[in-house]
């Protein structure tokens with residue numbers, strides 16, 4: 001039976017039209033599902049009983065199941081979720097003052113195999129469906145309700161397992177549901193896609209103004225990118241990616257986030273900082289430095305405090321807006337793919 005979470009707004013309206021019901025039934029169902037979190041057709045009390053019975057005959061409401069939950073000392077909560085085919089994905093709630101940011105997965109595993117990434121090491125299993133993407137938020141919301149946690153989820157980042165723009169059709173469908181006022185009502189400002197830079201969908205994401213863009217750059221030269229992110233570097237060369245970013249449509253105050261994982265002895269020298277500054281000189285961006293978080297199956301090491309601060313200072317002195325992201329949840333394997341790797 002079809003999972004109702006897989007249906008776009010138009011698809012649900014067309015279903016109701018086919019069974020001779022008015023369009024506003026779609027609004028009612030979305031309201032129950034996505035705003036009230038009621039995951040049982042029979043509790044949708046403003047819908048006639050006969051229609052509720054019909055819905056229950058035609059659809060299921062299928063959510064990923066919580067396999068494990070780990071809470072870090074800093075409040076980061078990491079879920080391993082089991083899908084209908086027993087594949088495991090991860091989603092993480094990161095506390096940020098008055099709210100949570102939820103980090104979402106878009107694929108089981110990842111085909112890109114970046115050498116510093118636990119998910120990349122696993123290889124690719126399959127894309128997530130739209131319902132499995134949305135399901136991650138529904139599961140997290142219901143967990144927060146059950147644990148009487150008052151913080152709300154305000155920001156969404158597609159930064160979990162997988163390259164979201166290699167699963168663009170499903171991710172796009174999910175984003176349209178997430179931003180719809182009748183559903184979750186997440187604004188474009190609170191939705192970020194993190195990508196190595198797959199040109200066509202990236203352009204579409206920007207042109208349709210679907211949210212903020214974070215580019216996983218991690219290397220300031222094509223040569224180094226080929227070494228540490230070989231597949232990404234073969235999909236788009238650094239030159240082409242930079243050209244694309246120079247011309248991408250942005251709102252007035254919007255900046256592209258450049259993600260740069262500092263790895264000891266690989267990309268963390270002052271020379272690398274100089275090259276990075278040069279490469280980004282004509283891009284409206286802010287740089288997010290992240291100290292590599294060692295995983296059990298990866299041989300790279302975390303950078304020294306000294307090289308981190310020198311790298312950061314160099315970029316700041318050159319006028320680059322630069323932040324150093326503290327890696328949260330270190331005690332619970334919160335880097336992408338680490339928890340799943342452990343479970344498997």
Ligand code: SF4
Nearest residue numbers: 110113114117120162
């Ligand atoms: Fe895939 Fe992102 Fe990991 Fe690269 S860093 S392998 S794109 S999940």
